[in-house]
Amino acid sequence: MRTYHDPSGPGGMPMPPPGYPQATSSVSTDSAHPPDVDSLLDVVPAGVVVHGADSRAFYANRYALALLGSALDIMRTEPVSSNAWPLLRADGSPLPPAENPVQRVLASGGAVVDFVIGLRGPVTRWLLCSAHPNFAPGGGIEEVVVCFTDCTELKRME
Helix, strand or coil: CCCCCCCECHHHCECCCCCCCCCCCCCCCCCCCCCCHHHHHCCCCCEEEEEECCCCEEEECHHHHHHHCCHHHHHHHCCHHHCCCCEECCCCCECCHHHCHHHHHHHHCCCEEEEEEEECCCCCEEEEEEEEEEECCCCCEEEEEEEEEECHHHHHCC
């Protein structure tokens, strides 16, 4: 899988576009030429980030890049245990590494679903995320796949 470095879509427009993503290219439905997964993930209305067994991110779709911004750079270079990730609990307090969904999946081997997490920044952004293990043939966790949507407006209405 590739890692996005450029959050821009066609014409330099940020992804996802205002009003939510519209497909920027057609996705083939020809079963003889199935679409590649990256193309499909680029039009999904959710962020998808894949982390290695060391907890570092190595793949992000366009929506994830737009939502996470510079936090994704930290996730690429620092493991969860570094406590460098700018994340918050649902109550607004700092999220300890042990409570991070990626770390919880790595520690337990089980999925974490519907977890509300805050992303610190000039304006706090709230995400509803789920994290799932992807097991290697030998049985250990090879990757953790995290998907999330922006729930900032819902959080503000609480």
